[in-house]
Amino acid sequence: MQQVPLGSTGLTVSELGFGAIPIIHLTPDAAHRVLRRAHDRGITLYDTANAYADSEEKIGRAFEGIRHEVVLATKTLRRDAKGVEEHLGRSLRLLRTDHVDLYQLHQVAQESAWEAITAPGGALEAAVRAVERGQVRHLGVTSHSLPMAVKLVETDLFATIQFPFNFIEDGAKDRLHAAARERGMGILAMKPFAGGVIDDAGVAFRFLRQHPGVIPIPGFDTVERVDQVVSFYDRPNVCTDGDLRRMDDYRAELGKRFCRRCEYCQPCPNGVMITMAMGYPVVVARMGPAVARTFCGAAMESVPQCTECGECLPRCPYELPIPEMLRSHREAYLRDLAPPSMPAEG
Numbered sequence: 001m002q003q004v005p006l007g008s009t010g011l012t013v014s015e016l017g018f019g020a021i022p023i024i025h026l027t028p029d030a031a032h033r034v035l036r037r038a039h040d041r042g043i044t045l046y047d048t049a050n051a052y053a054d055s056e057e058k059i060g061r062a063f064e065g066i067r068h069e070v071v072l073a074t075k076t077l078r079r080d081a082k083g084v085e086e087h088l089g090r091s092l093r094l095l096r097t098d099h100v101d102l103y104q105l106h107q108v109a110q111e112s113a114w115e116a117i118t119a120p121g122g123a124l125e126a127a128v129r130a131v132e133r134g135q136v137r138h139l140g141v142t143s144h145s146l147p148m149a150v151k152l153v154e155t156d157l158f159a160t161i162q163f164p165f166n167f168i169e170d171g172a173k174d175r176l177h178a179a180a181r182e183r184g185m186g187i188l189a190m191k192p193f194a195g196g197v198i199d200d201a202g203v204a205f206r207f208l209r210q211h212p213g214v215i216p217i218p219g220f221d222t223v224e225r226v227d228q229v230v231s232f233y234d235r236p237n238v239c240t241d242g243d244l245r246r247m248d249d250y251r252a253e254l255g256k257r258f259c260r261r262c263e264y265c266q267p268c269p270n271g272v273m274i275t276m277a278m279g280y281p282v283v284v285a286r287m288g289p290a291v292a293r294t295f296c297g298a299a300m301e302s303v304p305q306c307t308e309c310g311e312c313l314p315r316c317p318y319e320l321p322i323p324e325m326l327r328s329h330r331e332a333y334l335r336d337l338a339p340p341s342m343p344a345e346g
């Protein structure tokens, strides 16, 4: 695994990072095995968050004694200084370290969040103090909103930007990546599989490797998956005409209006299982209506509870028209439920 500079931070990291959401679902021992396998295969950048349940604790346990061999990145969703101090203290304790290499303000998508962060007594004050104290080496930021991400980069306050990037959601490659590069910022790519809708890992990574300096941070939950993804980096990257056709097929199938399953729209005050219901067409396309019925049935049955109150709309970083899409997915679901009509006799 090649080691590359993380922008102009002075940190050197593997060209492939480790996203630590999926280890939440593993036992401590299983998480330990996956993390140590990734380390053994040359992955040195580990990205977690205060919000990812016990992920920080599992990372802290896995790398105790070899802390100096890994670069640890974590995040906080708190927008106030006191909250950041609490979160950072917890992260340091769980990660079993006296400093994190990269501390990111997590999911800054709305203007209101940015205003709170930069207000007197806001998150930024505490984050800057943590850098001065040496508890944090560098500050970064993450976002799902492209205009907001560009604005955050242009503040010149951060050493890294983390934003979704894959061959379906490639909007970052022009203005955002260019603005970050101009400033010597590190670029981290979340959602290399577009939130799980790209199921061909080879194509996903052959696309990503065409963008050197953009460091993908896929989630891993098995040693086999670590071995598979690392193997894509063992050889020179060749993106074939077949790969390009496959990417076009995915794009055509998914269109622009698809849900990335980020869950930021939840919870619905009326109990609609938004994320699962929003994913219905993708499940049908991948697994057929019969499996989709079982898999998404409860969610599709919750859709009529939607009163179109609109509460979920500003929470969706992709600005999806959620109630309208839910209605249309429900109609498709009802059509899929209907028994096939018998041919007329005679």
Ligand code: SF4
Binding pocket: 267, 268, 269, 270, 271, 272, 274, 305, 306, 307, 308, 309, 310, 311, 312, 313, 322, 323
């Ligand atoms: S618009 Fe519908 S799905 Fe969205 S929060 Fe309101 S009731 Fe729930």
Ligand code: SF4
Binding pocket: 258, 259, 260, 261, 262, 263, 264, 265, 266, 274, 275, 278, 315, 316, 317, 318, 319, 320, 322
């Ligand atoms: S509807 Fe929007 S916010 Fe909700 S899960 Fe999908 S992409 Fe995320």
